[in-house]
Amino acid sequence: MKSSLRISLVGMPGCGKSTVGRQLARQLGLPFVDSDVEIEHRLGMPIRDWFAAHGEASFRDVEQDVIDELTRRPALVLATGGGAVLRPSNRDALHSRTHAFYLRSTPEELFRRLRHDTHRPLLQVADPQLRLRELFRERDPLYRRVAHFVVETPRPSVSALLGMVLMQLELAGLVDPGRVPSPIDAPGGAGT
DSSP, X not given: OOTTOEEXXXXXXXXXXXXXXXXXXXXXXXXXXXXXHHHHHHHTSOHHHHHHHHOHHHHHHHHHHHHHHHTTSSSEEEEOOTTGGGSHHHHHHHHHHSXXXXXXXXXXXXXXXXXXXXXXXXXXXXXXXXXXXXXXXXXXXXXXXXXXXXXXXXXXXXXXXXHHHHHHHHHTTOXXXXXXXXXXXXXXXXXX
């Protein structure tokens, strides 16, 4: 594995970026960073509180600084916030400095996963499913522009998603094949 491997995960809220990112970082022996957690540390408060007090534009300014800093680190797995791709500078940094994966889920699947979530400010609306459809329509082309790899995530397990990401990294020559579990060794594989 290359010691300067930087991987980013982009996609809609609830598509599994943080969960898959943590597992991927563990598998590859890289540090894991969730940009939203870093932003909250910097703000000293939850993102939803910052949104309410200062608005989305102010949040996106802080997010831009954090994405710029994180994508310059020597090696990491970075899970980004769902709206990180809205700013061109973030798209450029993620695409040019990292190997970007778009974890792509449909708005309907995302709604199933997020329908009881009260922590995502953009979904605290009368019709969250409609809002997810609007966000998807707006953001899907931006995620695709950033991504080097697109992984469809309709309903796979975390281990299946992790396997798909690792396989893409192996095929691209970015990780040692020894780090990629075979289908027989993978959780839920033929050997279990």
